[in-house]
Amino acid sequence: MTAISYSKPRSILTEIASASALRTIALLALCAAYIQGPVTKIADFGGALAEMDHFGLHPAAFFAVTVIVFELVASAMVVTGFFRWVGALALAGFTILATFIALRFWEMTPGMERMMATNAFFEHLGLAGAFVFVAAYDLTKGAGK
Incomplete structure (x- = not known):
């Protein structure tokens, strides 16, 4: 009986995920807004x-x-990639600041508008988190790639 090896599929997925074109498309999507x-x-x-x-x-x-x-x-x-970590952290900070200025759901009357602002508020926090992740990755593993 032979053991099933998962290294080959994982290796292929790693190559795809680390491909320059895919990385550029993902970064463009992150910065789309x-x-x-x-x-x-x-x-x-x-x-x-x-x-x-x-x-x-x-x-x-x-x-x-x-x-x-x-x-x-x-x-x-x-x-x-030119000082990617600086740009990513700047956009994270900007996003958090803009979110607290523009999406003050806690001041709104309950209803559809408040619900939409609440959802957008937390989506923006997630976006800021993604930028922090990009900066951390760039500083630790991805610099120069």
């Missing part, structure tokens, strides 16, 4: 100003431009 958001703000700068006003961020133009530049630069750092 931080790429789409600034592009939308650039296309509708008036809307970006209104968003900053809505959240009490003044002067609105300064905050809109800062957010646009920040999100694009930090996303580029994560995707390209």
Whole structure:
């Protein structure tokens, strides 16, 4: 009787998961909201100003431009690997800060809007956690890959 070996399938899965193209696609997916958001703000700068006003961020133009530049630069750092850990931690911190500003579900009246804000709040915490994981991986094992 021979033992079943799982090393070959695990080896194939490891190769697929560590493939450069797959890693780039995964990092692009992780940064998708931080790429789409600034592009939308650039296309509708008036809307970006209104968003900053809505959240009490003044002067609105300064905050809109800062957010646009920040999100694009930090996303580029994560995707390209140029100080990936810095970009990932910056996006994690930004996400937590923005989440506490924009998704204050505990102040809302119970109902559909509160439920959606609650779900989005915790989804954003998960996203921030993923960025922390990317930074930790980059610092310990993935630097230069």
